[in-house]
Amino acid sequence: MKHDPVKNLFDLKQFGEFGDVNPSVTDSATFTFMQAKTMTETFKGEAEGCFLYSRHWNPSNKYLADAMAAMEGTEAGWVTASGMSAITTVLMHLCKSGDHIVSSMTTYGGTFAFMLNWLPKYNIEVSFVDITDLEAVKAAIRPNTKVIYTETMTNPLLQISDIPSLSEIAHEMGAKLVVDNTFTPLIVAPALHGADIVLYSLTKFVNGKNDCVAGAICASQQFINEIIDVNDGTAMLLGPVLDPFRSSSVLKNLHTLHIRMKQHSYNAMYLAKKFKEAGIKFIYPGLTEHPGHSLMKKMMNTDFGFGGMIAIDTQTVEKANALMECMEMADVGYLAVSLGYFKTLFSNSGKSTSSEVPDDIQRQMGLSEGLVRFSVGLDHDIENTWQRIQRCMVQTGIL
Ligand code: PLP
Numbered sequence: 001m002k003h004d005p006v007k008n009l010f011d012l013k014q015f016g017e018f019g020d021v022n023p024s025v026t027d028s029a030t031f032t033f034m035q036a037k038t039m040t041e042t043f044k045g046e047a048e049g050c051f052l053y054s055r056h057w058n059p060s061n062k063y064l065a066d067a068m069a070a071m072e073g074t075e076a077g078w079v080t081a082s083g084m085s086a087i088t089t090v091l092m093h094l095c096k097s098g099d100h101i102v103s104s105m106t107t108y109g110g111t112f113a114f115m116l117n118w119l120p121k122y123n124i125e126v127s128f129v130d131i132t133d134l135e136a137v138k139a140a141i142r143p144n145t146k147v148i149y150t151e152t153m154t155n156p157l158l159q160i161s162d163i164p165s166l167s168e169i170a171h172e173m174g175a176k177l178v179v180d181n182t183f184t185p186l187i188v189a190p191a192l193h194g195a196d197i198v199l200y201s202l203t204k205f206v207n208g209k210n211d212c213v214a215g216a217i218c219a220s221q222q223f224i225n226e227i228i229d230v231n232d233g234t235a236m237l238l239g240p241v242l243d244p245f246r247s248s249s250v251l252k253n254l255h256t257l258h259i260r261m262k263q264h265s266y267n268a269m270y271l272a273k274k275f276k277e278a279g280i281k282f283i284y285p286g287l288t289e290h291p292g293h294s295l296m297k298k299m300m301n302t303d304f305g306f307g308g309m310i311a312i313d314t315q316t317v318e319k320a321n322a323l324m325e326c327m328e329m330a331d332v333g334y335l336a337v338s339l340g341y342f343k344t345l346f347s348n349s350g351k352s353t354s355s356e357v358p359d360d361i362q363r364q365m366g367l368s369e370g371l372v373r374f375s376v377g378l379d380h381d382i383e384n385t386w387q388r389i390q391r392c393m394v395q396t397g398i399l
Pocket of ligand 1: 203
């Protein structure tokens with residue numbers, strides 16, 4: 001049967017204590033027991049439905065985690081205080097000193113910095129590869145490789161990862177495939193294509209309101225149990241838990257994600273076509289000239305389009321800055337990092353969210369210093385937005 005993430009979310013029967021249509025917010029760090037024995041069993045993970053302490057589980061967090069798992073088609077989920085803490089928790093849980101990771105060279109800058117600068121302190125080595133080159137991925141594998149890491153649609157170059165093939169390569173040698181799906185919620189369900197663990201920065205499209213930072217880990221029940229084990233679970237012991245009030249607000253926003261994703265995708269496709277007509281160098285997986293277009297078509301749920309992320313190459317930092325400042329003044333949106341907001345956000349990736357990536361590696365991965373990444377908003381009149389962008393392009397000599 002076809003995986004229907006929106007139906008899965010719609011069918012969730014999550015009510016509050018008094019039949020509230022929104023689940024109650026459990027504003028409590030600890031939980032009381034009538035019997036001491038039940039407390040002991042809960043610590044051992046043997047008491048179904050009991051909560052012991054909110055760093056481990058909180059009912060409000062469980063509602064959101066269950067909804068994320070339903071959307072992804074995984075057995076279970078866990079929600080974190082940020083996307084970065086979802087990423088770091090999973091990698092630290094899967095790897096120990098002496099292990100090795102093969103990662104896409106193009107990832108969110110924070111993820112790249114964590115792998116380049118932080119993991120080596122614990123003797124975990126990372127080989128960065130062009131994730132679209134499966135031969136390069138295979139060649140980078142070592143006997144001690146524990147993880148292949150990628151993003152479904154990479155930040156900021158919008159490459160498309162071949163999740164089924166990467167999963168095969170990983171599983172052949174007993175490694176796990178970990179996929180960050182932040183750019184493509186509902187569009188791609190990586191676990192259904194063989195990913196073992198799916199990660200999210202909920203801060204972005206899933207929440208969509210730019211009012212908080214949050215993350216999620218979607219995986220097997222066994223993996224989630226492992227990370228919250230009181231003795232050696234990385235999530236339990238490092239404690240990157242999401243506040244239950246935030247879980248409650250993110251959950252409400254998750255239920256409008258299907259409508260928002262369609263509009264983000266519609267608007268981004270509109271701009272991509274305009275950029276193409278105008279002869280501007282752009283990256284958008286929705287058009288056939290993108291090298292990952294047909295691969296994405298094979299993996300995607302076509303109901304939600306190709307996503308809201310698009311990038312253009314203005315060639316130089318000076319042109320990128322002039323364009324962004326003009327677009328800010330012309331109310332195209334905001335010159336700001338982050339994505340998935342109802343307003344269009346734009347930034348020069350090499351000088352912001354990928355500035356952690358050394359210049360030589362930026363060049364190696366093909367990240368132009370003039371790359372402007374757009375997270376296209378929910379604009380009602382995208383033609384009007386295009387006209388504003390076009391005027392700024394003319395004003396700054398890009399057109
Ligand atoms: N993953 C991707 C693809 C991102 O773009 C980001 C942030 O920009 C993160 C993870 C980190 O998420 P957070 O800022 O919620 O920690």
